[in-house]
Amino acid sequence: MTILHLLLDGLSWLFLLGGSFFCLTGAVGLLRMPDFFTRVHGAGVIDGLGCGMILLGLIFQAPTLLIAIKLILMFLFLIVTGPTAVHALAQAALHGGVKLLPDTSRADHLQHEARAEASETESPA
Amino acid sequence: MYAVATWFILLVMVLTLVRAVQGPTLYDRILAVNACGTMTVLFIAVLGFLSGRPEFLDVALTYALINFIGTVAVMKYFKYGNLGHGGQTEEERP
Numbered sequence: 250m251t252i253l254h255l256l257l258d259g260l261s262w263l264f265l266l267g268g269s270f271f272c273l274t275g276a277v278g279l280l281r282m283p284d285f286f287t288r289v290h291g292a293g294v295i296d297g298l299g300c301g302m303i304l305l306g307l308i309f310q311a312p313t314l315l316i317a318i319k320l321i322l323m324f325l326f327l328i329v330t331g332p333t334a335v336h337a338l339a340q341a342a343l344h345g346g347v348k349l350l351p352d353t354s355r356a357d358h359l360q361h362e363a364r365a366e367a368s369e370t371e372s373p374a
Numbered sequence: 375m376y377a378v379a380t381w382f383i384l385l386v387m388v389l390t391l392v393r394a395v396q397g398p399t400l401y402d403r404i405l406a407v408n409a410c411g412t413m414t415v416l417f418i419a420v421l422g423f424l425s426g427r428p429e430f431l432d433v434a435l436t437y438a439l440i441n442f443i444g445t446v447a448v449m450k451y452f453k454y455g456n457l458g459h460g461g462q463t464e465e466e467r468p
Contacts, residue, residue, distance in 0.1 A: 258375075261375060262375055265375060265376075265378070265379045265420075266378065266379075268379070269378065269379050269382035269383065269386075270382075272382060272383065272386045272413065272416075273382060273385065273386055273389075275386075275409070276385075276386040276389035276390055276409070277389065279389065279390060279393050279405070279406065279409065280389055280392060280393050285399055285401055285402055285405075288393070288402065288405060289405065291409075292405045292406075292408065292409045295386070295390075295409045295412060295413070296408075296409065296412050299386075299416075300412055300415075300416060303379060303383075303416050303419075303420065304416070304419070306379075307419060307420065307423060310423060311428065312428065316428045316431060319431045319432070319435060320419075320431065322435065323415075323419070323431070323434065323435050323438060326435075326438060326439070327412065327415070327438055330438075330442045331412060331442075334408060334442055334445045334446060335405065335408070337446065337449065338401055338404055338405055338408070338445070338449060341401065341449050341452075341453060342399070342401040345401070345453070347399055347401060
């Protein structure tokens, strides 16, 4: 075992375990948060941080360059589209009428704005 | 190393599915299924490395694309009622 192999294995362990920990944290957040919009953060952590770290851990273990390139492509795609889809879902829920918790700050102001905008576009021109 | 990650990913998939069953609103369920799909992508990739066949990455990459488009398609369906909608409501056209 050369030093390089040990280093790569150590980095892989670090990223894989860290990524698994963040995925677990995101899933616990998804289950235990009190409101939909707070759960969105849990899903964002799973998509962005957990996924990214696990894929980075796998990149260090790739046997050939082609596999490393595929993993890098997957990593770039997932860290861009994961949080984007979650954000689009949060916006759809805001316009769809999911209620915010009353003690989150600026909550009523945001909901009122979204409702006002939705009712403006719905009224016939 | 891969075995530890596999167990964690399986646990996270079960937890997201609990939220998918339990979620009081529709959007909770879409969120949970999207997260489960992302964990499926990771699961395929890690399982490929575990069994010594990293060629499964092609499947994982394809499913990552399908998962994203599927989530957006489900949201579009529930907003507009059908999937053929162009995305612009009648009132917004000039």
